[in-house]
Amino acid sequence: MALSSAPGHGNPGDFDAMAAVDGIAAHAHWHRLLAPHTPLRDLADAIHAVTAIHGNHPGMIECALARAAEVDTLPWLVDAAAGFAVERAYLAQLAAAAGPLPSTPGQAETAAALAQQRHTLEALANSDRIGSATGAVAALLADWRALRHVLDAAAARFGVEVVVPILPPANPPVPAAALALRARSFGASQLFAQHRGLWGMLEARASARRG
Numbered sequence: 001m002a003l004s005s006a007p008g009h010g011n012p013g014d015f016d017a018m019a020a021v022d023g024i025a026a027h028a029h030w031h032r033l034l035a036p037h038t039p040l041r042d043l044a045d046a047i048h049a050v051t052a053i054h055g056n057h058p059g060m061i062e063c064a065l066a067r068a069a070e071v072d073t074l075p076w077l078v079d080a081a082a083g084f085a086v087e088r089a090y091l092a093q094l095a096a097a098a099g100p101l102p103s104t105p106g107q108a109e110t111a112a113a114l115a116q117q118r119h120t121l122e123a124l125a126n127s128d129r130i131g132s133a134t135g136a137v138a139a140l141l142a143d144w145r146a147l148r149h150v151l152d153a154a155a156a157r158f159g160v161e162v163v164v165p166i167l168p169p170a171n172p173p174v175p176a177a178a179l180a181l182r183a184r185s186f187g188a189s190q191l192f193a194q195h196r197g198l199w200g201m202l203e204a205r206a207s208a209r210r211g
Contacts (some may be wrong), residue, residue: 131183139188
């Protein structure tokens with residue numbers, strides 16, 4: 001799941017609008033996971049995959065904060081890091097409650113793909129291109145709203161208390177330069193592309209388990 005060259009959609013700078021078009025809520029497997037009787041193994045698989053990508057510390061937000069490429073965004077990134085620490089702890093609870101990773105053909109290939117995706121997102125968060133990391137983090141926050149529905153559905157099924165989110169809105173301070181705004185749009189499009197790839201892989205794994 002390397003960086004994509006495909007352009008993003010939605011309005012540049014409006015990351016919630018971009019998420020509505022390019023995010024996981026537009027993916028059929030997101031809707032399947034929210035169905036009342038979706039197999040527990042499919043929810044467990046999603047929880048473990050998301051934990052593999054976003055459950056480590058430092059993650060994307062911490063990398064972007066350490067890089068500090070856009071000084072005006074630092075207070076927003078601090079709030080995002082604090083909020084995501086809560087999400088990370090929630091993920092850990094859910095992964096423990098979900099039990100072992102469900103047996104699925106092609107597990108070695110999946111592990112390699114998840115490791116590559118985590119590396120790609122970390123590289124994006126560490127980008128020297130001013131605006132790219134900010135756009136990627138904003139897209140993560142925007143897409144996380146949809147992902148939170150899956151996490152909360154899993155919590156209900158696995159008997160975990162839902163944690164109240166404290167993530168800030170996906171609206172970093174507007175950059176002065178148009179170039180930075182374009183870089184933000186690029187970073188966001190890459191995050192959404194990685195998430196779509198993840199959801200496509202989860203869909204294929206669910207199909208393989210049914211097969």
